[in-house]
Every structure is written in structure tokens, then in C-alpha cells.
Amino acid sequence: MTGKVIQLERAFIYQRNHLVLSNVEFELNEGEFSYLIGKTGSGKSSLLRVLYGDLPLEEGYGKVVGIELNGMKVSKIPTLRRHLGIVFQDFQLLLDRNVEKNLAFVLKATGWKDKQQINDRIDEVLESVGMISKKKMMPFRLSGGEQQRVSIARALLNHPELILADEPTGNLDPETSVEIMNLILNLSKERNVAVLMATHDYNIIQKFPAKTFKCEDGKVHMEESSESLFIG
Numbered sequence: 001m002t003g004k005v006i007q008l009e010r011a012f013i014y015q016r017n018h019l020v021l022s023n024v025e026f027e028l029n030e031g032e033f034s035y036l037i038g039k040t041g042s043g044k045s046s047l048l049r050v051l052y053g054d055l056p057l058e059e060g061y062g063k064v065v066g067i068e069l070n071g072m073k074v075s076k077i078p079t080l081r082r083h084l085g086i087v088f089q090d091f092q093l094l095l096d097r098n099v100e101k102n103l104a105f106v107l108k109a110t111g112w113k114d115k116q117q118i119n120d121r122i123d124e125v126l127e128s129v130g131m132i133s134k135k136k137m138m139p140f141r142l143s144g145g146e147q148q149r150v151s152i153a154r155a156l157l158n159h160p161e162l163i164l165a166d167e168p169t170g171n172l173d174p175e176t177s178v179e180i181m182n183l184i185l186n187l188s189k190e191r192n193v194a195v196l197m198a199t200h201d202y203n204i205i206q207k208f209p210a211k212t213f214k215c216e217d218g219k220v221h222m223e224e225s226s227e228s229l230f231i232g
């Protein structure tokens with residue numbers, strides 16, 4: 001490892017034929033927490049999608065958790081995803097099964113076979129997000145904050161080096177957003193997991209200042225200071 005979990009050099013990011021971001025130079029270090037901000041449509045989700053292999057990197061160089069994005073074969077995507085945790089605004093839990101089975105599904109899909117190891121790992125991640133008592137609950141019986149805790153637990157299952165979070169507090173009230181931020185920041189610190197979190201939530205950034213990248217006018221640049229932030 002180079003100590004970098006994300007490296008993009010002269011990267012061009014497209015949605016179909018539409019150029020979204022050009023000449024992107026971007027690096028994130030091991031264990032580092034950072035924000036990705038910018039107005040609606042500025043390219044935050046597109047950048048994250050390139051990083052988790054959901055959009056191809058067509059031009060430039062890219063490496064995420066040690067895996068090169070250039071010309072990455074579809075068959076390599078599961079390997080990339082095993083080293084990553086992804087957290088979405090709308091949680092994306094499977095609604096037809098309980099919390100435990102949601103997590104077991106991911107472990108089985110990523111090659112875990114031993115029942116005892118699967119159970120133990122599920123208990124560990126649920127403990128770490130304070131949700132062990134809700135293991136048998138169906139997702140629709142949980143609050144938004146609880147569902148997001150489960151989705152963070154799911155992201156932790158395979159000991160990721162990097163968590164990519166796309167507006168993880170976007171569907172939560174302000175108080176619950178602060179709880180979820182505390183959880184993400186503590187997990188990042190305790191486990192040395194890097195986080196890149198796209199957000200529109202100015203209150204959260206003010207409350208928890210951190211390194212901030214901004215998508216603007218088809219470019220990504222680092223914000224010098226949180227005082228100059230403007231989020232559309």
C-alpha cells in the first residue's frame with residue numbers, strides 16, 4: 001500500500017456522453033475523513049460511482065484501495081467492493097428480510113461460508129453500531145437513524161479500508177444526523193477507515209469540520225477553509 005486509499009490523476013468522468021468532471025486530481029490518505037460537496041448536479045455522485053466501479057473511468061489514471069480502475073473488468077468489481085463500504089442516503093436495505101439476514105446476505109455474496117464465523121461477524125458489526133438488540137427486526141420497523149446504523153454495519157462487514165458515503169444524513173432529522181456523524185467519525189478513527197462523504201448538510205460540516213473537496217464548474221478542488229464553503 002502507498003498510504004493512499006484513493007488516487008485519481010487527470011481523470012475525466014462521464015455520464016454516458018456527457019462530461020461531468022474533467023482533469024480531476026484527487027487523493028485520500030489511509031484513515032482520513034473527508035467531505036465532498038457541491039451543488040446539485042455538480043458531479044458528487046458520479047465521482048463516487050467511479051470510485052466504487054459503477055461508472056467506468058474512461059480517461060486518466062485511478063486507483064482505489066490498491067485496485068486500478070482503468071480498464072477494470074466487470075469480474076474485478078466484487079473484489080473492489082469487498083475492500084470498500086458504501087453507504088447511501090436511502091439505506092438500501094433488503095426489505096423482505098430482517099437485519100441479521102440483510103448482513104448474512106452480503107457476507108455470503110462476498111464468499112463467507114462458515115456459519116459460526118458469519119454469526120460472529122454479524123454480532124460484531126451490530127455491536128459496533130449499537131444495534132445488536134435489533135438483530136431480528138425487519139427494516140421497516142426501524143427508524144431512519146436505525147436503518148442507517150444497520151447500513152453502516154453492513155458497510156463494515158468486510159473490514160473496509162474506505163467507506164464511500166453518498167449523503168448518509170440526507171433522510172435524517174438534525175439530531176439523528178449528528179448521532180450518525182458521531183458514529184461514522186468514531187468508527188473511522190477507531191478502525192483507521194478512510195471516509196469520503198458527499199453531503200449538502202452545511203450544519204454537519206460546521207459542527208464536524210474536516211478536509212473538504214468541492215465539485216464546481218466541472219472540476220474538483222480542495223477547499224482551503226471551511227469558512228469559505230458555499231453549498232448550493
Ligand SMILES: Nc1ncnc2c1ncn2[C@@H]1O[C@H](COP(=O)(O)OP(=O)(O)OP(=O)(O)O)[C@@H](O)[C@H]1O
Nearest residue numbers: 015016018020038039040041042043044045046047
Ligand atoms: N444516468 C445518467 N445519464 C446521463 N446523465 C446523468 C446521469 N446521472 C447523472 N447525470 C448527469 O451528470 C451530472 C452530475 O450528476 P451527479 O448525480 O453526479 O451530481 P450530484 O452532484 O451528485 O448531484 P446531487 O447533489 O443532486 O446528487 C448532472 O448533469 C446529471 O444530470
